[in-house]
Amino acid sequence: MEIKVRLLAGAKLELGRDQLVLQFPAGATRLDLERELARRGLDPASGDLVVLLNGRASRQWPEDRSLSPEDEVLVFNLMSGG
Amino acid sequence: MFQGGYMGKLLRVDMTSRSTSTEPINDEDYKNFLGGRGLGAVWYWREIAPEVEPLSPQNKIGFFTGPMTGAPLAATTKIQLTTKGPETGRYLCSNSSSFFGPRLKQAGFDALVIEGASRTWTALVIDGGRVEFLDDEAWAGLSSDEARKRLLEKLPGGKWATMTVGPAAENGVAFASVFVDEGRAFGRGGGGAVLGSKRIKAMAVRGEAEIPMADSEACREIAAAAREDLKTSRAKHRALGTSMLVEIINGLGCMPTRNFQKSWHPPEEVKGISAETLRKDYFVRNAACYRCPVGCGQSAKVKKGPFTGAASRPEYESIGMLGPSCGLNRMDAVIAADEACNKLGMDTITAGNLSAVAMELFERGLVTAKDNEGLEVRFGDGQALIGFLKMLAARRGLGAILADGVRGILARRPEWAPYLVHVKGLTFPAYDPRGFHGMGLAFATSARGACHNVGGYTVSGELLSDKYDRYALEGKGELVISLQDNRAYIDSLGICTVVRGAYGFGTSPPSETMLAVTGYDFGPRLMTIGQRISNLERAILVREGVSRADDVLPPRMSEPLPDGPAAGHSLSPEMLSTMLNDYYRLRGWSGEGIPTPAKLEALDLGFAA
Numbered sequence A: 001m002e003i004k005v006r007l008l009a010g011a012k013l014e015l016g017r018d019q020l021v022l023q024f025p026a027g028a029t030r031l032d033l034e035r036e037l038a039r040r041g042l043d044p045a046s047g048d049l050v051v052l053l054n055g056r057a058s059r060q061w062p063e064d065r066s067l068s069p070e071d072e073v074l075v076f077n078l079m080s081g082g
Numbered sequence B: 001m002f003q004g005g006y007m008g009k010l011l012r013v014d015m016t017s018r019s020t021s022t023e024p025i026n027d028e029d030y031k032n033f034l035g036g037r038g039l040g041a042v043w044y045w046r047e048i049a050p051e052v053e054p055l056s057p058q059n060k061i062g063f064f065t066g067p068m069t070g071a072p073l074a075a076t077t078k079i080q081l082t083t084k085g086p087e088t089g090r091y092l093c094s095n096s097s098s099f100f101g102p103r104l105k106q107a108g109f110d111a112l113v114i115e116g117a118s119r120t121w122t123a124l125v126i127d128g129g130r131v132e133f134l135d136d137e138a139w140a141g142l143s144s145d146e147a148r149k150r151l152l153e154k155l156p157g158g159k160w161a162t163m164t165v166g167p168a169a170e171n172g173v174a175f176a177s178v179f180v181d182e183g184r185a186f187g188r189g190g191g192g193a194v195l196g197s198k199r200i201k202a203m204a205v206r207g208e209a210e211i212p213m214a215d216s217e218a219c220r221e222i223a224a225a226a227r228e229d230l231k232t233s234r235a236k237h238r239a240l241g242t243s244m245l246v247e248i249i250n251g252l253g254c255m256p257t258r259n260f261q262k263s264w265h266p267p268e269e270v271k272g273i274s275a276e277t278l279r280k281d282y283f284v285r286n287a288a289c290y291r292c293p294v295g296c297g298q299s300a301k302v303k304k305g306p307f308t309g310a311a312s313r314p315e316y317e318s319i320g321m322l323g324p325s326c327g328l329n330r331m332d333a334v335i336a337a338d339e340a341c342n343k344l345g346m347d348t349i350t351a352g353n354l355s356a357v358a359m360e361l362f363e364r365g366l367v368t369a370k371d372n373e374g375l376e377v378r379f380g381d382g383q384a385l386i387g388f389l390k391m392l393a394a395r396r397g398l399g400a401i402l403a404d405g406v407r408g409i410l411a412r413r414p415e416w417a418p419y420l421v422h423v424k425g426l427t428f429p430a431y432d433p434r435g436f437h438g439m440g441l442a443f444a445t446s447a448r449g450a451c452h453n454v455g456g457y458t459v460s461g462e463l464l465s466d467k468y469d470r471y472a473l474e475g476k477g478e479l480v481i482s483l484q485d486n487r488a489y490i491d492s493l494g495i496c497t498v499v500r501g502a503y504g505f506g507t508s509p510p511s512e513t514m515l516a517v518t519g520y521d522f523g524p525r526l527m528t529i530g531q532r533i534s535n536l537e538r539a540i541l542v543r544e545g546v547s548r549a550d551d552v553l554p555p556r557m558s559e560p561l562p563d564g565p566a567a568g569h570s571l572s573p574e575m576l577s578t579m580l581n582d583y584y585r586l587r588g589w590s591g592e593g594i595p596t597p598a599k600l601e602a603l604d605l606g607f608a609a
Helices: A009-015 A030-039 B027-033 B036-047 B100-106 B144-154 B191-197 B216-233 B235-251 B267-273 B275-282 B316-322 B331-344 B348-363 B382-394 B405-412 B414-419 B437-445 B458-464 B476-493 B497-503 B512-518 B523-543 B573-587 B597-602
Strands: A002-007 A019-023 A049-053 A073-077 B009-014 B019-024 B061-065 B079-085 B090-096 B111-115 B122-127 B130-135 B161-164 B178-180 B184-186 B200-206 B283-287 B297-301
Touching: A002 A009, A009 A073, A009 B235, A030 A049, A049 B458, A073 B235, B027 B036, B027 B523, B036 B061, B036 B079, B036 B090, B036 B111, B036 B476, B036 B523, B061 B100, B061 B191, B079 B100, B079 B191, B090 B523, B100 B161, B100 B200, B122 B144, B144 B161, B144 B178, B144 B200, B144 B331, B178 B191, B191 B200, B216 B235, B216 B497, B216 B512, B235 B267, B235 B275, B235 B297, B235 B316, B267 B275, B267 B331, B275 B283, B275 B297, B275 B331, B297 B331, B316 B331, B316 B348, B331 B348, B331 B382, B348 B382, B348 B405, B348 B414, B405 B414, B437 B458, B437 B476, B437 B573, B458 B476, B476 B497, B476 B523, B476 B573, B512 B523, B523 B573, B523 B597
Parallel strands: A002 A073, B009 B111, B122 B200
Antiparallel strands: A002 A019, A049 A073, B009 B019, B061 B079, B061 B111, B079 B090, B090 B184, B122 B130, B161 B178, B161 B200, B178 B184, B283 B297
């Protein structure tokens, strides 16, 4: 299963690209997604990094929530405004 | 009590009599209110009565530094403005970076209070302990940058810091800003109009006094550690500035678009105003405030096309409100509109909001070109936007009504209420609370009306914490209170919020920095001081007539968002009421949002009970 991850702002700057295409076996979960992102230097536990899964912070979904190719994933570093 | 951080004096200038005096500031005020916003709030309580009109000579305007302002640490740049603001008709606090705060302290003062009104246009010059007035009717009509240039030409060389106002302030525009040095401002609430009402076009300050530090060696060590931390922790801030929020907030479906009729653009459309585009096509250099190693300001210039030559430092809020809110996804037009606001001396947030209101009125056929001296102002038309900004500042056409801000508009055209997006008269910044409900509570309860800073920047908490979901109502009272109290003490320290992490200034701040600066262990007391300031500010608002009935969101928030990641979500009065109940209970306020005498006594605010 292919999951497209759109990188915004600081995350895009960090990896030098605006999208990741990740491959997962059927039945992969939200936790698998977060682990794979962490392996690529985008650790959701790193303070200001947000992983948005279908418009909600990924950690608001159950850990065992199955991924789907239709999932929309955004990753960005958060900061306050000016 | 204090061995450093404070100069111990307030400079008072009476513009009517042209007299000046210096007054000591007592240690108890520093201990209880810290400085900056806190000191401003207690001063306001004592000196500005509820019946005072914002643009009358009876109003006063104060500028307050904090103990860290000007200290030899990182980004010790902040100064607070406190006055009765014309945009809300109530208490206004506003902060700005740059060099004025540090220079005021080097002149020997922690605070500057201005009262009365001059008969002629003038500039106020503070050179160490000496105060001078540069009267000249030719000040009138100058843009804020022309006024700064003219002022510096009249002064001997040296390390001057300046404040200036533009034509909007001269015309009493309710959201006139104060331009600080070359690129920062007291943007919100109309502090510029108050200076204009006193016929002060410009101010300059310099001084040679040393700002005492309790432990200079410890300060040096803390400064070195902070600089090292900021190199990595704020590298993205330096590289992209706050404009990096454009893609993020749009990605959340919360970017105000066409006067909050929606809050999302397809990602490919928003690229035109993204941080990347700013960096790639318009960036000139990073701009830094006093002692700031981050330099998050992104100086930008338009190099080709219809807006060639326009230059500004566009921040996220300006991009959001002058861009998508006005239907614009072109960075060149946004830079030109931002520059126009700066020169005219208007808050980019409210100027953008009200321009979008005008556009919606045109779109709905509620006004025509005849109402606006022949100029049609349509969503997406950058040239028309800039033309309309000039009309706002000059009070021409529809600008004659909109220049008075939401309060003035509602007084003259109450039927336009559905299109005004504000709390207590202050227009929304570039976040749509339908997509993060805690921000709605923050806007509703902020001490100055809809504000993401004073109200509490809930976005991080609503996305990063396991405890909160952005659409949930539960827990938002606790979140907002914590953020408001934290921000209240940060605004009183004299440092920029961008660097606070380098000093550990969160909800459990350490002792070392404030011990090194002042010799007093403020650390464990800072959140209590923040809570005291929040409660005093509420007591001020209550004295000015505010209650639960004013802690409301505009009707547009009840309309479900039509598209994007937050599609279908709204924030109704009932939902806000649920969060308010929680918030008031945790604050120890009555169900009407009034701090109880017991709560005020517990915070040593018995005088406000």
